[in-house]
Amino acid sequence: MxxxxxxxxxxxxxxxxxxxxxxxxxxxxxxxxxxxxxxxxxxxxxxxxxxxxxxxxxxxxxxxxxxxxxxxxxxxxxxxxxxxxxxxxxxxxxxxxxxxxxxxxxxxxxxxxxxxxxxxxxxxxxxxxxxxxxxxxxxxxxxxxxxxxxxxxxxLNDRWPLEPAAFAVESLPGRVVIVRLNSLSDADEVRRFDRAFADFGGVQGLVVDLRRAAGGGGRTELGYQILGRLAGKPFVAARWKTPEHRAVFRAWNETDSATTWYAPPADTVRPRGAAPAYGGPIAVLAGTATAGAAEDFLAAFRAAGRGVIVGEPSAGSPGDVAAFPLPKGWTVQFSVSHHAAPDGTEFAGTGIKPDLPVAPTVRDVLAGADPALDRAKAYVSGKRP
Structure with missing residues (x-):
């Protein structure tokens, strides 16, 4: 490359x-x-x-x-x-x-x-x-x-008229609830989650849909706040590191001064204090567009051992983004951190693989079917193969 x-x-x-x-x-x-x-x-x-x-x-x-x-x-x-x-x-x-x-x-x-x-x-x-x-x-x-x-x-300056709502909740028969998290960029998503689930009363199965959470400035800590309501004990979050600049390397004519990394210990996600945690079955839907903060959510969810990931491998594009101004009002942005699963497993460039792989087919789409959602609903309803 x-x-x-x-x-x-x-x-x-x-x-x-x-x-x-x-x-x-x-x-x-x-x-x-x-x-x-x-x-x-x-x-x-x-x-x-x-x-x-x-x-x-x-x-x-x-x-x-x-x-x-x-x-x-x-x-x-x-x-x-x-x-x-x-x-x-x-x-x-x-x-x-x-x-x-x-x-x-x-x-x-x-x-x-x-x-x-x-x-x-x-x-x-x-x-x-x-x-x-x-x-x-x-x-x-x-x-x-x-x-x-x-x-x-x-x-590109206009609001896209087909943009999905950042947060939506849908109740299904059997006391199964779907939470569609299409963005993790605003703290309001966490507040709306808390309002929707004050105590998870009546919820017997939870599906979290991240298939349209495509990054774009997402904030990892918001996903962790939601995960703090889905586990009853602490668990380790995704690891991250970023290039560490050392000016003396340039004096030594090194080809790249960023040859070392700053890598702090992984964060720990803890239950959210007085807010009750959900203890029932959970399935998280992921797809090829799931990226950024949503991938950190997937990595931490898997580490928590609270359920399964259903669907397709994610986009393999985690990391924090920095923008760099160019002349005449142009800007470019790049990922400036490297993320990995809590156990060190890399997923940048490959994506996080699902526990239950399900990819939609043309026949599914023409029939109005959503096989990944069906598999997730079956899992949280106890109908497992």
Missing amino acids: RADWDSALTANLKLAPEPQSDLLFCRRLRRLVALLGDGQSAVIPPPAVRSRIARPPLLLASVERRPFLLDYAENDEMRVARPERLGEILAVQGMPADAWLRDSVLPEISAATAADRWQRAVTWMLQGEKGTTLQLLLRVPGGGERGVSVTRSVS
């Missing part, structure tokens, strides 16, 4: 003096940063440029490496086009979807695992210059094909 990064940096420095648009500069910088294989890294353009980068209001997902349209936000164009939900994107601008993804999208995607890179690429595959139109070929449920014209209308 270092050789690729060094050669790519040299090539990009040669391109820098050339006249180029802001959008071309953004794409080139994304390609360079993507070579790091860091799922937390990102290029953040200045607001004026962000307003010119947009995508249609379509919620896309990768299922068996095929792009599906799960939902869309209503606007004037969508009310006319009415693209079929659960339609598969076969082509974009006349190009087969897999070729479009491989040639135009994947090289710009920062991710630590192949699965996460692909799902991110599908999510962002229709991004481009705001106001431009894309012609899509869809295979609709039932097998027919139809063309749809969509406009890149929602810019």
